[in-house]
Amino acid sequence: MTEHFTDGNPIMATKISPLPAKALQTEARFIETEPYYEAAGNEIALFEAAYASQLPVLLKGPTGCGKTRFIEHMAWRLKRPLITVSCHDDLTAADLVGRYLITGNETVWVDGPLAHAVRSGAICYLDEVVEARRDTTVVIHPLADDRRMLPMEKHGELLQAPPEFLLAMSYNPGYQSVLKELKHSTRQRFVAIEFQYPASALEEKIIRTETGADSATAAALVRLAQMTRNLKGSGLDEGASTRLLVHAAKLIARGITPAAACHGAIAEALSDDPEMLQAIDEFASSVF
Amino acid sequence: MTALPLTARLLREKLDYLLGPVLSSRRTAATLAEQMATLDRSQQDLVLHWVEVIAHSNYEMAYQFVAAAPVALKKLDTGAAEAWIIRAMDVYDREGLHRGSEVFRTIDAHPPSAADHAAATFEENAQVLALFACGLSGRRLQLDVSDEPHTDTETLYLPPRTAVFDNAAANFNLYKVLITLLWAQGRFGTFHVDVVAACANYADPQRAAALLSHFENLRLESRIGSTLPGIARDLARLRGNHDDPRLITLQSPDAVVQDSLALLADHYDTFELPVLPYRIALRPEAAATRAARMQRERSELAEALAQMLPEQPDDRKPEAAAADRIDIRAGLSAATGNMDIEVRIDGTSVSPPAAITQLIESIAQDAGEIPDDYLQAIDQRSNHQSGDETGPADGGDISPDEKGVSHLYDEWDYKRRHYRRDWCVLRELDVTAANDDFVAETLARYRPQVAQLKRTFEMLRDEDRLLKRQATGDDIDFDALVAGYADLESGMELPDRLLIRRHKAERDLAALFMVDMSGSTKGWINDAEREALVMLCEALEVLGDRYAIYGFSGLTRQRCEIFRIKRFDEPYSEDVKQRIAGITPQDYTRMGAAIRHLTKLLNNVDARTRLLISLSDGKPDDYSDHYRGEYGIEDTRQALIEAHRTGIKPFCITIDHEARDYLPHLYGPVNWTLVDNVERLPLKVADIYRRLTA
Numbered sequence: 001m002t003e004h005f006t007d008g009n010p011i012m013a014t015k016i017s018p019l020p021a022k023a024l025q026t027e028a029r030f031i032e033t034e035p036y037y038e039a040a041g042n043e044i045a046l047f048e049a050a051y052a053s054q055l056p057v058l059l060k061g062p063t064g065c066g067k068t069r070f071i072e073h074m075a076w077r078l079k080r081p082l083i084t085v086s087c088h089d090d091l092t093a094a095d096l097v098g099r100y101l102i103t104g105n106e107t108v109w110v111d112g113p114l115a116h117a118v119r120s121g122a123i124c125y126l127d128e129v130v131e132a133r134r135d136t137t138v139v140i141h142p143l144a145d146d147r148r149m150l151p152m153e154k155h156g157e158l159l160q161a162p163p164e165f166l167l168a169m170s171y172n173p174g175y176q177s178v179l180k181e182l183k184h185s186t187r188q189r190f191v192a193i194e195f196q197y198p199a200s201a202l203e204e205k206i207i208r209t210e211t212g213a214d215s216a217t218a219a220a221l222v223r224l225a226q227m228t229r230n231l232k233g234s235g236l237d238e239g240a241s242t243r244l245l246v247h248a249a250k251l252i253a254r255g256i257t258p259a260a261a262c263h264g265a266i267a268e269a270l271s272d273d274p275e276m277l278q279a280i281d282e283f284a285s286s287v288f
Numbered sequence: 289m290t291a292l293p294l295t296a297r298l299l300r301e302k303l304d305y306l307l308g309p310v311l312s313s314r315r316t317a318a319t320l321a322e323q324m325a326t327l328d329r330s331q332q333d334l335v336l337h338w339v340e341v342i343a344h345s346n347y348e349m350a351y352q353f354v355a356a357a358p359v360a361l362k363k364l365d366t367g368a369a370e371a372w373i374i375r376a377m378d379v380y381d382r383e384g385l386h387r388g389s390e391v392f393r394t395i396d397a398h399p400p401s402a403a404d405h406a407a408a409t410f411e412e413n414a415q416v417l418a419l420f421a422c423g424l425s426g427r428r429l430q431l432d433v434s435d436e437p438h439t440d441t442e443t444l445y446l447p448p449r450t451a452v453f454d455n456a457a458a459n460f461n462l463y464k465v466l467i468t469l470l471w472a473q474g475r476f477g478t479f480h481v482d483v484v485a486a487c488a489n490y491a492d493p494q495r496a497a498a499l500l501s502h503f504e505n506l507r508l509e510s511r512i513g514s515t516l517p518g519i520a521r522d523l524a525r526l527r528g529n530h531d532d533p534r535l536i537t538l539q540s541p542d543a544v545v546q547d548s549l550a551l552l553a554d555h556y557d558t559f560e561l562p563v564l565p566y567r568i569a570l571r572p573e574a575a576a577t578r579a580a581r582m583q584r585e586r587s588e589l590a591e592a593l594a595q596m597l598p599e600q601p602d603d604r605k606p607e608a609a610a611a612d613r614i615d616i617r618a619g620l621s622a623a624t625g626n627m628d629i630e631v632r633i634d635g636t637s638v639s640p641p642a643a644i645t646q647l648i649e650s651i652a653q654d655a656g657e658i659p660d661d662y663l664q665a666i667d668q669r670s671n672h673q674s675g676d677e678t679g680p681a682d683g684g685d686i687s688p689d690e691k692g693v694s695h696l697y698d699e700w701d702y703k704r705r706h707y708r709r710d711w712c713v714l715r716e717l718d719v720t721a722a723n724d725d726f727v728a729e730t731l732a733r734y735r736p737q738v739a740q741l742k743r744t745f746e747m748l749r750d751e752d753r754l755l756k757r758q759a760t761g762d763d764i765d766f767d768a769l770v771a772g773y774a775d776l777e778s779g780m781e782l783p784d785r786l787l788i789r790r791h792k793a794e795r796d797l798a799a800l801f802m803v804d805m806s807g808s809t810k811g812w813i814n815d816a817e818r819e820a821l822v823m824l825c826e827a828l829e830v831l832g833d834r835y836a837i838y839g840f841s842g843l844t845r846q847r848c849e850i851f852r853i854k855r856f857d858e859p860y861s862e863d864v865k866q867r868i869a870g871i872t873p874q875d876y877t878r879m880g881a882a883i884r885h886l887t888k889l890l891n892n893v894d895a896r897t898r899l900l901i902s903l904s905d906g907k908p909d910d911y912s913d914h915y916r917g918e919y920g921i922e923d924t925r926q927a928l929i930e931a932h933r934t935g936i937k938p939f940c941i942t943i944d945h946e947a948r949d950y951l952p953h954l955y956g957p958v959n960w961t962l963v964d965n966v967e968r969l970p971l972k973v974a975d976i977y978r979r980l981t982a
């Protein structure tokens with residue numbers, strides 16, 4: 001919290017040594033150890049079949065239900081590097097494809113993440129693709145149909161994707177803005193895999209494995225999540241996701257009381273409405 | 289200075305006047321006045337004030353009040369006394385004179401406690417409690433108040449206030465516990481037998497019912513324990529944590545209501561009922577409601593399953609009955625408390641749509657399973673035809689010029705799977721403007737919220753877009769410059785588009801609001817709708833989106849009506865304001881024709897995004913001509929599909945708690961939203977619009 005930088009603050013006197021933060025880049029990244037992923041249905045087989053048939057994949061589902069984890073797991077399984085691009089509303093086609101830069105006296109072409117992925121036969125994952133600018137479809141479309149080509153107009157090059165390359169994107173259909181719907185011409189190019197929150201037993205297992213929580217805690221958290229999911233459409237846009245349960249379980253593992261952990265990690269993450277917050281707190285005190 | 293008490297004589301005069309209609313030569317106000325004379329003046333004034341108020345509703349209630357007041361006021365402070373009066377009137381409104389006056393007469397049965405200052409009331413906690421009930425699994429439940437906690441299996445009735453404990457949190461908690469127990473009665477099969485009838489065989493049916501209710505609470509407490517241990521702990525604490533060895537069988541996870549009945553038979557004579565801070569009544573309504581629902585859901589399920597059944601594979605004998613092709617298992621899992629449901633058709637497991645799963649869950653909650661005869665019902669379905677009226681509409685009995693130009697619209701008949709041509713006659717009418725201060729008053733009442741709303745909408749409007757690579761602009765686009773410089777180096781020309789321009793995002797959007805003006809909106813829903821429109825207009829004026837508002841209603845296919853409130857090309861003028869104020873509930877909701885007409889109007893507007901937003905309070909419905917139910921829903925759905933095909937985005941804002949059952953079918957899973965609390969509608973509608981178009 002930067003507001004605390006005041007003159008003469010004794011804390012400032014001590015030298016702050018930099019922590020070895022890992023620099024994460026949009027470089028292709030090989031995933032070396034198996035990311036933990038618990039399959040809910042046939043999604044692994046479906047993804048593998050789509051990959052083998054060189055068909056792009058669309059992961060649909062609410063937030064925090066394991067889409068990112070799944071794609072990491074599949075990249076590991078298929079032994080392909082993974083490039084993830086988080087889309088935002090200023091992301092343009094050039095950001096994906098690449099642009100010229102000047103170094104010294106030379107102009108150098110620098111590949112964008114999508115071009116990089118095509119060249120290196122990686123899996124390119126466009127997270128929350130509806131957020132990107134509309135002109136990105138210009139480059140996504142030819143790559144996502146049977147041409148599998150990436151036009152790089154500026155560079156005067158047309159990249160043909162190798163069989164190893166895969167385009168994947170994620171999409172949360174719960175979006176309410178009509179201006180941000182995925183166009184049919186885009187979505188119909190993809191094999192869609194639908195994600196839901198896992199069934200209770202599976203979700204409990206995920207919480208236990210991710211956090212080391214005991215089974216009573218995991219079961220209580222899953223029941224709490226179900227209660228909030230019953231409120232979807234009646235005051236909540238989304239119920240608690242698996243991610244929030246994992247967060248709460250981690251706090252509990254550190255000695256925070258279940259009530260406080262659920263309030264901080266779940267209730268406050270779901271709503272600002274005081275009555276809704278109270279209701280979720282009541283759920284928590286009922287299941288623990 | 290405290291005023292002197294009024295004398296008995298003066299009081300008698302006043303009471304004679306106030307209670308006249310229920311007094312007679314044998315029933316005079318003399319004793320009442322004498323007792324009242326013993327009160328101090330402020331108490332007397334309180335009584336006189338309330339007698340008058342209560343007499344407005346019912347003289348006998350007022351009489352009973354005066355009779356009980358002197359004793360009661362010796363025990364109650366003013367706040368508690370008023371709470372007691374309001375509770376009695378509430379019971380009177382709901383359950384009539386007998387029960388209402390009982391509250392006055394039995395003041396000693398519910399001794400008000402010292403905890404009155406810490407009381408929790410239903411009213412102030414209604415929203416949280418409703419959310420809590422909604423979070424519990426299974427059939428959706430409504431909440432309401434009643435003097436005695438009980439349930440009819442669809443609504444949970446809770447006391448208007450709880451004042452058992454000396455702290456507010458504990459009193460609130462009692463509500464939570466009651467909701468859970470009442471929910472558990474429906475969830476864990478208390479009404480699988482007619483409990484009231486079972487108690488009627490005992491010498492004192494009331495005692496039997498009280499015992500049975502107590503035994504059931506113990507059984508339910510242990511059922512709840514595995515999934516809601518926090519509540520089970522509360523329950524144990526409330527009853528003093530002591531386990532009666534005679535009732536140990538009720539703690540088994542397999543215990544059912546029959547076990548409680550068996551214990552009742554064994555211990556009816558000897559069991560001493562403990563004094564608990566709550567008592568749950570078992571009322572005959574539960575059995576009746578359940579029976580009616582079971583019958584209804586039985587045919588609904590048959591209908592739904594029949595539609596799910598695919599054509600029979602050729603290799604089967606043609607006479608294979610539906611009942612033999614479908615297999616449904618449904619039962620509560622003790623571990624998770626969830627209903628496990630499995631549906632198999634021709635041997636393979638299928639996952640039915642959510643509405644059917646809910647239906648199955650509700651049936652299994654009532655019957656414990658899906659009984660075999662429910663599947664047989666598929667084959668026994670009567671093929672009733674919807675042979676109501678015949679022939680296309682001819683304009684009806686009202687001549688077109690009498691009430692505006694009439695338009696003819698097709699209607700979709702889902703049974704025949706084709707349109708009935710020119711079936712509905714629709715007229716566009718004007719809302720009669722109301723010459724009152726409704727709009728000004730609304731704006732005054734919500735002044736801070738309107739200001740807030742405008743600010744958020746301003747933010748939406750001012751959301752700038754940075755346009756890069758522009759020939760003109762207010763800042764250098766460094767990306768473009770660098771790229772351009774690179775072009776230059778490689779022998780090309782320096783491009784001229786090197787600037788950034790701020791651009792107000794063009795919201796190329798037109799929204800048409802269609803407002804439910806059916807009779808069911810009468811009263812506060814209508815008020816909330818009108819207030820919502822006022823707030824919406826204020827917000828939309830800030831935003832500058834094009835919008836129109838129309839109301840709809842109808843009475844049979846010959847008289848579908850669309851009411852103009854604001855046309856697209858009309859400014860938000862005084863006239864519009866008066867028309868909003870003048871929106872009054874009309875007849876029914878034949879929605880299909882309304883949607884078809886408004887689709888046409890909306891498509892005349894040239895905009896990139898066209899929104900059709902309906903504000904409704906329930907299912908499509910019409911008077912007596914088969915529009916009710918599936919026919920109306922399917923026609924509405926078809927009209928929405930037609931609208932969608934022309935590029936319109938339909939969206940629905942509803943206050944119908946049952947919306948979940950049909951709106952996903954009409955609008956898709958995400959294109960609707962439920963505003964739970966009508967009071968919030970005025971604030972919500974604009975907010976929903978903002979998010980929808982952000």
Ligand SMILES: Nc1ncnc2c1ncn2[C@@H]1O[C@H](COP(=O)(O)OP(=O)(O)OP(=O)(O)O)[C@@H](O)[C@H]1O
Pocket residue numbers: 036037038039040061062063064065066067068069070170172198206210242243246
């Ligand atoms: N099937 C699963 N197997 C293992 N972990 C899971 C699974 N589903 C969810 N998780 C847990 O939930 C967390 C959130 O999942 P993830 O980040 O993949 O969500 P997401 O679907 O990508 O959400 P968003 O749409 O918000 O990006 C993970 O970090 C993991 O702890």
Ligand SMILES: [Mg+2]
Pocket residue numbers: 067068069127
């Ligand atoms: Mg993700």
